[in-house]
Amino acid sequence: MARRALILVEGHRGSNGLPYVQAAQRLGLHPITLSADPVQYDYIAAERLEAVRVDTDDLDALISECSRLRETYDIAGITSPWEAVYATVGKLCRHFSLPGPNPASIERCCDKFAQRQLLAEGGVPIPAYRLAANAADVESFAAEIGLPVILKPAVGVGSTGVRLCRDVEELAEHTNYLLGGSHIWRSSPRILVEDFVQGPLYVANLMGNDVIGIVAYEFGPPPHFVTRECIFPAPLTDDEYRRIADVSLRSLQALGLGWGPTNIEMRWTKLGPVVIEVNPRMAGGDPKLIQLGYGVDLITEHIKLVIGEGWDLRTRHSQTVVYRSLVPDRDGILDWIDGGSRAAAVPGVAEVKLHVKPNSPIVRRGDYQDCIGYVIAVSPSLAQSRAIVQRGFDLISWSITRFPTARE
Structure with missing residues (x-):
């Protein structure tokens, strides 16, 4: 009998990379990663995977490649821990008649402009937004919405390229960063200009x-959105939880x-929850917090x-988890x-x-890659876990020894 394999696209x-592999192995599956660069x-x-x-x-x-692997293995399923290829995963699953996500829904969701259009049509509360193709559009739309605004690529993951722009100087600086060749685009350059919902x-x-x-979630200082602390379960009233769950399902x-x-992702405002972003994938570190x-x-x-196979989502116990990121305050050599x-x-x-x-270069980008480590605590109470x-x-x-030309 052929060995059952789980194909991981990237x-x-x-x-989440290693946990997917380990979970597959615990289920008796042989994980095989298909990647443009497995060494990464x-x-x-x-x-030795x-x-x-x-x-x-x-x-x-x-x-x-999957057809070739089927000559040796029984491919039990295809998935990925990485959002950028998740629509492709859906197409592969359909081709091989395996369970998987709807690729059309994933593609619409991963285009943040299309996502916002659909959410608005569905009556889901979202920030005011505009889609800009050039610097003139960005300046005009920011004035229309009113500073401060968020600038972000219409397609992207991990808060890469996302910045709060509090004045016209920051707006021009980040626009130039996104359109001037420094930002790596996976698609044609399009920028979302959004109201900064607090x-x-x-x-x-x-x-x-x-x-x-x-x-x-709690972030570090603006203008970037780098996670500093997470609490699970979130300290919410029953009514707040119900309203967040309702908006999520809508x-x-x-x-x-x-x-x-x-x-x-959503912000709790004076009017209740406002959806910032819907990600059709497993969250980065949240599964670990939920498991603990x-x-x-x-x-x-x-x-x-x-x-x-059937899943089991029943809660086994209830503890309070606090996650704290280690984030450097300067660039340089560790x-x-x-x-x-x-x-x-x-x-x-x-x-x-x-x-x-040691001896690694530290270059802060203002996204999830700025985190150089973390500490997680678990106890019966929030106060105890925080302590x-x-x-x-x-x-x-x-x-960290600063680079010779680094600035504060």
């Missing part, structure tokens, strides 16, 4: 049409989603769905970083991760 350099995923070599180099932007090439940020995590949990309906994982807090392994349950093992030994600390090693994470956080230190 991996993930963040928090450190865990593939470290775990099977990987195939193929152009993952070429659907025909992927179909050909209020606490929450992320609703869904599987199918079920809201599994809501995470509260968003799925408006976008034609509802198969597999979705995470929905509720005992629900979303990645494993997603793979069960992918291979046509001389040393220390204290990870001491932090991990603090009672109640569930995990400590350091992403960088634990602070104790672990304070035990970690590092030194």
Whole structure:
């Protein structure tokens, strides 16, 4: 009998790459990663995983490779931890008659302009927005909406290229960054100009049409949106939770989603929840928080769905989880970083991760890649978890020597 395999189209350099592989192995599946550059995923070599180099932007090439693999393996399912190829995953699943997301819905959702149009048509509260193709459009639309505004690529992931522009100087600077050749575009350059909706940020995590949990996020200082702290479950009243869940389900309906994982970012305003973004994929670090807090392994349950098995989303327990990012305050060369093992030994600390090693260059981009590590604490209460994470956080230190031309 042929060995059952799970095909992963690309991996993930963040928090979800290795967990997908490990979950597949626990389910008795042989994970095979198809990637344009498998070397970029450190865990593939470290775990001696099977990987195939193929152009993952070429659907025909992927179909050909999967057909070749079917001669040796029983392909139980196809998925990906990376949003950029998720529509392609849906097309592959349809070609091979496997369970998967609707590729048309994914493509519409990944185009943030199309997404906002559909949400607006569905009566979902969203920020005021305009689509700009050039610097003149950006300036005109920002004046129309009123500063401050958010500028972001119409297609992108991980807060890359997203910035708060508080005055005309910041607006011009970021417009030039996006259109002047510094930003790498995966599609034709189009910029969303959005009203800066203020209020606490929450992320609703869904599987199918079920809201599994809501995470509260806190960012570092503007103009960027770099995560500093997460709390799960988010400290919400019953009415706030109900209203966020209601808006989340309305968003799925408006976008034609509802198969597999979705995470929905929203701000709580004076008028209630306003949807900032709908992502048709597993959230970056949220599955780990939900597993620690509720005992629900979303990645494993997603793979069960992918291979046509029933999932189990029941809460096993209820704990409060606090995540704290390690974010440097300067660019330069990392001389040393220390204290990870001491932090991990603090009672109640569930995990400590350091992403960088000495002599690594540190270049802050204002997105998720700025995080050089994290500490996660778990306890029965929010106050206790915050105190634990602070104790672990304070035990970690590092030194960075500035680049000769670096500025504060």
